[in-house]
Amino acid sequence: MKPSNSRTRLVMGNWKMHGSLQTNAVLLDAIKAGLATSPVVGELALCVPYPYLAQAQSALAGSAVSWGAQDVSASAQGAYTGEVSAAMLKDFGCTWVLCGHSERRALHNESSAQVATKAIAALAVGLTPVVCVGETLADRDADDVECVIADQLDPILALGAESLSRLIIAYEPVWAIGTGRTATPEQAQAVHAFIRRELAGEGAGEVRILYGGSVKAANAASLFAQPDIDGALVGGASLVADEFLNIAAV
Ligand code: PEP
Numbered sequence: 726m727k728p729s730n731s732r733t734r735l736v737m738g739n740w741k742m743h744g745s746l747q748t749n750a751v752l753l754d755a756i757k758a759g760l761a762t763s764p765v766v767g768e769l770a771l772c773v774p775y776p777y778l779a780q781a782q783s784a785l786a787g788s789a790v791s792w793g794a795q796d797v798s799a800s801a802q803g804a805y806t807g808e809v810s811a812a813m814l815k816d817f818g819c820t821w822v823l824c825g826h827s828e829r830r831a832l833h834n835e836s837s838a839q840v841a842t843k844a845i846a847a848l849a850v851g852l853t854p855v856v857c858v859g860e861t862l863a864d865r866d867a868d869d870v871e872c873v874i875a876d877q878l879d880p881i882l883a884l885g886a887e888s889l890s891r892l893i894i895a896y897e898p899v900w901a902i903g904t905g906r907t908a909t910p911e912q913a914q915a916v917h918a919f920i921r922r923e924l925a926g927e928g929a930g931e932v933r934i935l936y937g938g939s940v941k942a943a944n945a946a947s948l949f950a951q952p953d954i955d956g957a958l959v960g961g962a963s964l965v966a967d968e969f970l971n972i973a974a975v
Contacts, residue, residue, distance in 0.1 A: 732933050734767030734949065735893070735956035736973040737855065738963025739795060739823065739937075742774055749777055753784040755966035760789055763970040767956065770821055771963065772855075775809055778817035786818065793821025793852070796829060799842035801849075811850040822847050823958075824854045825877070827899045841880035848888055855893045855935070855958065856881055858920070862900035871919050878920065882927050889929035894920055895958040901938025903960055908938055910947045910954075917953035942971035949975055 744752070756771075770791045773781045781792040798808035814822055824847065825840030844854035858877040860870045874896070882889070896916050898908050908916075913936045924932050936948050937958030948954050962968045 730931070730952075732931060732955045735770065735933060735935060736765075736767070736969075737770040737772060737793075737821065737895075737935065737956070737958050738969055739772045739826070739958055739960050740774060740777075740963060741795070741828070741960060743964055744774065744777060746777070746780060749773070749780055750784070752964065752966055753781070756790060756970065757784070757788055759966055759970040763974050765789055765970075765973045766975065767973075769973045772821060772823050778814070778819065782818045791820040793819045793823070793855075795823045795826065797822045797824065797843050797847055797852070797854075799839060799846050801846065811846045811852050814847075814852060815850050820853060821855055821893075822852050823895075824856045826857045827859055827897055827902060830857075831899075837877045838880045840877075841884065844881060844892060845884065845888070848884075848891055853891060853893060855895050857895045857897050857937070857958070859897040859899050859902075859938075865898070865900065870916060874916060874920060875923065878923055882923060886928035889924060889927055889932055893933045893935060894924070895935040895937050896920060897937035897958060903939070905939050907940065907944050907948075908936070910951050913948060914951035914953055917951065921953050940972060942968055942975065945972045945975040 772793045772795050785792050794814050798810050824843045829835045847854040858874050860873045864873045901908050917934050920934050924930055933955040935956045935958045936954050940957040940959050941962050
């Protein structure tokens with residue numbers, strides 16, 4: 726039985742670069758309609774592409790679903806063509822922003838130090854950064870999981886207890902993202918427990934830690950039963966209203 730704690734479960738969708746005004750409207754309507762009959766345990770949120778923040782805001786305002794973005798600039802304003810600041814995200818009612826998703830680390834060479842500066846920019850305007858960490862399959866095969874995660878966490882831990890208490894960590898093994906291959910609950914729990922010990926060392930042991938990587942309604946219950954898993958970051962399954970709501974209802 727999962728020990729009780731004060732950490733509210735959070736299920737957060739990440740639409741990645743999917744959607745259109747038309748398909749989003751259908752999906753958002755279906756999620757809102759489903760909320761009438763499907764219980765949500767804890768909090769439910771969606772991180773949508775920048776151009777659809779206004780749509781998410783107008784569709785979700787007043788509902789049980791909060792929204793956020795998938796990246797943020799480390800800078801507050803200025804000559805940063807193509808970048809979007811944390812204050813701009815606040816203008817669209819965002820609560821959350823993903824920082825350091827593995828796709829950004831891999832495709833945009835984001836370093837852990839840069840990820841921390843993005844988290845600082847988010848915190849400065851009252852957004853909650855969801856800082857993503859996770860090892861590759863090669864790291865896991867080399868038995869390097871804790872080393873890799875510790876390196877990714879280092880600049881975040883350096884922010885100190887007060888900042889840490891205002892962010893969320895998402896553990897997303899790269900080999901489980903979009904592959905249909907989920908970490909076993911035991912594999913995920915082992916890494917979550919390691920992350921929690923690292924956070925506790927900075928006086929922030931109660932920070933929420935989400936698991937991400939091919940989470941579906943069928944595997945969510947066994948993941949959520951683990952003592953250090955406080956919810957999920959959900960990619961593909963967040964694009965299907967019933968599946969997303971069923972994860973949140975587990
Ligand atoms: C993600 O995009 O963060 C993710 C976990 O994707 P998926 O659920 O599709 O593996």
